[in-house]
Amino acid sequence: MSIAHLDSRPSTVTPLRSRAAAEPAPRIRAVPDGTEARGFVLYVGIDEDKAAADGTDLGRIVEQLKALAAQIAPSSETYAAVALAPRGAGGRDVEVVRLALQDPAALAKHRQTPDEELDRARDGVVVDLSRKRVLLDNQAANLTYKEFELLQYLVLREGRTIERAELISSLWSAGDEEVPNERTIDVHVRRLRSKLGDYEDIVRTVRGVGYRFDRHADVSVRHTSTPSPDLF
Template identity: 75%
Template sequence: MSLALASAPVRTVQARTAPSLPAAPVAAPLRSIGAPAPSASTEATTAVAASASARPAAPRVRAVPEGTEARGFVLYVGIDEAKAAADGTTLHRIVEALRALTAEIAPSSGTYAAVALAPEGAGGRDVDVVRLALQDPAALAKQREGQGTRDDTDRHPNGVIIDISRKRVLLDGEAAGLTYKEFELLQYLVLREGRTIDRHELIENLWDADDEAPSERTIDVHVRRLRSKLAHYQDIVRTVRGVGYRFDRHADVSIRQASTPSPDLY
């Protein structure tokens, strides 16, 4: 007998042979003849099961509109290397601890970590820098609101504009048409301005572990293609013979990154 039937009220039935004597209603739950009476613990379990079945389904994630599904989330962590050292740790250790915790709680999840870079002395809260770097819509909207309608980034003077926040390079106002990997290569050099980067470091930081690692010769090919697209400004990427490559800023080179620093692969 199902739970629904056992808990339903029982109708009063009158016997045809004694119409003047109404049958008394059955107050106890029905059970099969010969079955033992339910114990107090059984009744409590039944009540809990009935309550659980009536409980509404878990609500959807608040920010997820109808017709879409949540596939993950972003946790912004704002802390620079000096603060991490003062706390007795490093950014790498924080990342690894968060990854380990995620793997423990949800083994089927995947993680990706990036570090947000900003010019030294840029100021502002660390977490705000990270949100802008990762193009958080709310942070970008707040920034635009603070700037009003003024937007100087759409002016294209002569020279080179390396717009890290928008992932583009303009040469005298015209887009250079760099590929994704070419821009990543240029960005890596720009963010380390004045330092010579060897080919091994470029391979290690610009190619994922899952990708087939290119040879040092491949790096030379990428740099050569990048420089050809920079046209008469190609000498901003200098070759240091026997070592690697370096970005040298000229007077006609403008780098836009302070408002929305680009994340770099951690």
């Protein structure tokens, strides 16, 4: 799939209508013959600490950008993906985002100028739903049945924040010996993350709500024949 880029030119802030009348539309370049532009990707490099220092958070930035797209072009469709990286990976935020989301140009540049830390051979995470196992750098993770069920529940609902109450009602039954509560979920998530090691961030905490699974460039999921129960 070809990637089309939009020319970027600095400009003063003016109302959308007057700016549209005064300035020509950005010119799309590098579109090969026989193809057409169907959209674009905007990489935003900022971590949660920097967002908090700016008085906002990643979720709010995403929602405002989506709202702006809907205001400018009501017929447009949007999809947001969060880029994850190991803590302390270093590098410019936007370059880490491009690499994590498999941007072809960034990958090509990375291959030409490999960084010793990022170029270290790693197999990543394989969540094998068909065999009920998780592989970390090609080594089986020692998850308990309940820890795997918890991870699987989140994986099948990728990108959706799951409340603790839903996890309790879905993963525990009245006949279980363990009497679950919200604290129980937090304990299981903490143990699961500890076993995921360097990849613990694939299970994310949404403060005051619950937990979410976000796909990372190093994570692959082997599905069973049963599709995800949620459609987004």
